[in-house]
Amino acid sequence: MLLDMTRATTAACAAPGEVSPAAGPADAQAIAPPSSKQMRRMSASRLLVTLAAAPLAQWPSLPNASGSASHVGTIEPEAIHQLRIATRRLRALIDVFAPWLKPRWHRRLKAELRWLGHSMGPARDADVLATTTLPALRAEHPDIDWPTIDAYVATLRSDARAQAAEALAGDRQRELHALLLEAFGIGEDGRAQLSAAKALRRPSRTPGKRPRALTKHAHNMLRARYIALFPDCRQLAMLDTEQLHALRVKVKKARYSAEALTPWLRKAIRSPYHNALHSAQSLLGHLNDAVVAQRVFEDMPLPAAQRDTLVGRLDAIIVNATSRAAHVLCQLPNAHTLERGMRKD
Numbered sequence: 626m627l628l629d630m631t632r633a634t635t636a637a638c639a640a641p642g643e644v645s646p647a648a649g650p651a652d653a654q655a656i657a658p659p660s661s662k663q664m665r666r667m668s669a670s671r672l673l674v675t676l677a678a679a680p681l682a683q684w685p686s687l688p689n690a691s692g693s694a695s696h697v698g699t700i701e702p703e704a705i706h707q708l709r710i711a712t713r714r715l716r717a718l719i720d721v722f723a724p725w726l727k728p729r730w731h732r733r734l735k736a737e738l739r740w741l742g743h744s745m746g747p748a749r750d751a752d753v754l755a756t757t758t759l760p761a762l763r764a765e766h767p768d769i770d771w772p773t774i775d776a777y778v779a780t781l782r783s784d785a786r787a788q789a790a791e792a793l794a795g796d797r798q799r800e801l802h803a804l805l806l807e808a809f810g811i812g813e814d815g816r817a818q819l820s821a822a823k824a825l826r827r828p829s830r831t832p833g834k835r836p837r838a839l840t841k842h843a844h845n846m847l848r849a850r851y852i853a854l855f856p857d858c859r860q861l862a863m864l865d866t867e868q869l870h871a872l873r874v875k876v877k878k879a880r881y882s883a884e885a886l887t888p889w890l891r892k893a894i895r896s897p898y899h900n901a902l903h904s905a906q907s908l909l910g911h912l913n914d915a916v917v918a919q920r921v922f923e924d925m926p927l928p929a930a931q932r933d934t935l936v937g938r939l940d941a942i943i944v945n946a947t948s949r950a951a952h953v954l955c956q957l958p959n960a961h962t963l964e965r966g967m968r969k970d
Contacts, residue, residue, distance in 0.1 A: 665836060683710065688700065712741050716735065719734050737797075745793070747789070751785040759774065769927075774925065843967075847886055876909060891966045904953045905950050
């Protein structure tokens with residue numbers, strides 16, 4: 626099927642034997658990741674534990690909800706951003722390596738990580754609206770009633786951050802972090818042992834523990850994520866905003882899956898594929914930010930003429946981002962090139 630169609634460096638931070646995900650970002654950066662060749666020779670279970678160490682090492686320290694309200698409210702946007710990235714990468718790994726995870730662990734981890742990601746979504750949208758989208762609109766349309774807009778968005782942003790802080794400082798977030806450490810065998814000393822990983826299935830219940838089984842799975846996963854982008858990426862201009870958001874999700878899945886499976890992509894195909902997916906994700910993200918801003922303006926107490934001006938400008942941004950995303954997605958390697966770019970061993 627793939628051949629009939631036309632058209633990051635892997636996040637690992639430990640040697641095959643042990644990983645140290647609890648040491649913190651600085652320590653994680655100092656540990657050299659295994660080479661692509663070493664990773665291709667690992668079993669799927671060992672590779673999963675190794676790859677999971679990196680996002681867990683980036684998990685920020687968060688205040689406890691039992692503390693004062695002012696302390697809980699000190700969660701910085703950077704901590705939210707850092708946690709969102711860790712959450713995305715863990716969700717991608719759990720998705721990619723699902724056949725090697727116990728079903729009940731897979732379901733629970735996936736559900737809890739989805740909850741955590743959704744808890745941070747409104748805060749991220751409000752931050753982008755206040756710091757990126759509105760300043761750009763203000764520069765083009767200085768005669769708009771910006772004090773009213775600023776006051777409305779400040780309240781929106783404060784409420785969204787309070788909601789995120791409540792979730793991130795609560796028991797459920799801390800229990801999820803502990804669950805992830807248990808799932809991937811990470812002890813109090815910061816070391817991860819394969820034998821201690823509770824979420825892993827018995828080898829007899831997986832596609833196989835030999836590297837060849839993982840290679841076959843990697844190829845199938847890369848193909849599936851590539852195929853999922855079509856036919857939407859060919860007819861981008863005809864999609865509505867909901868369909869464009871769904872395509873963005875598919876692009877993110879393809880990107881993060883390709884990053885996890887980088888060892889099975891040859892250098893000649895790796896960069897073009899990663900770069901095209903990254904650029905498309907960014908452009909579709911800008912488009913989504915404009916859609917979010919339009920929805921906020923619908924409820925804002927503004928004169929109709931001013932609202933129409935801003936919504937019209939955002940429409941232009943959406944059209945431009947759609948056109949540019951369509952151009953970027955046309956730069957994806959064709960199916961034959963991608964197939965030839967997969968390593969067989």
